[in-house]
Amino acid sequence: MRVISARDDRAAVSGRWWRYGGAAAAVASAALAGSMVVDADGSWYRTLRKPPWQPPPRTFGLVWTPLYASIAFACGHALGRARGRERAAIAARFGANLALNAGWSWLFFGCRSPRAGLAGTLLLDLSNAELIRSTARRDPTAARAMLPYAAWCAFATGLNASIARRNP
Template identity: 55%
Template sequence: MRRTSAVPLSGTSAGSPSSGRIAGAAGAVAATAVAGSLAVDTGSAWYRGLSLPAWQPPGPVFGAVWTPLYASLAWSVSRALDRTEHGRDRRRTAAAFGANLVLNAGWNVLFFRAHRPVAATAGAGLLALSSADLARRAHRTDPVAGAALVPYAAWCAFATALTARIARLNR
């Protein structure tokens, strides 16, 4: 991907993604959040029976963290896509974004619905790699958008470590 000129795209201001692109990215992220949350069941007998590490954050922290991460994901990806000059690169970044969202919602299904912590660890690892790749892709086009994705990639890496520890504790 190449950086574009500083000229705003699609009538946007220099720092804002186009309204259509941000709406599409926000819609995709919101659908992912809803799909993922529908799979979560912390009240199930299975979940309540798990041994959890002492360093697992309390339940409310997850919502407090995921909300701004999802917002920054939608903003960053739409901003990077707006600044991607070539259609092929834009399509590749959009496909990487879509794959990331599938992995994001998929973790909840693997962990909470399928009760497969080992598989969920693999899914979380793929999500963390995908998130780092998304930050890299965004950074190549727009360093600000790439930097805004670093907390998302870091949280996904933390989630991988947490899931792996839960899997080990509950063999």
């Protein structure tokens, strides 16, 4: 039998803060990196032919804010359920996913290429599926928290494909 001390409690709380704080910092960094090139009010983007079902511009900020929060929660939660190599693998998968997330903005807006953006978002969709699948084995709660993000990215892929098709 082991006696749990106040020191053990402080260490557990501190570990949670580091996991969730680190995940939130990684997500915020990815969001910032991606936003650096987005210019939805710029002439290039405004002249693109878009489908009539594209949401209004303000929708994107309203949707991405809680999605980014859910990614940070899922990452912090999953990291708390894993140890050793498994924890490192989860962190690497989330990191790669965030890089793909930020990379889409650079491909679409930075390169001014809906086709490059489409390639990027297809890779992001694959990453989302793998991240959810691999996370679900250890932490179903974290995997479920990622589902709205994956659904929105799938919608964004359809939107990106429609824009690429309309703007050869």
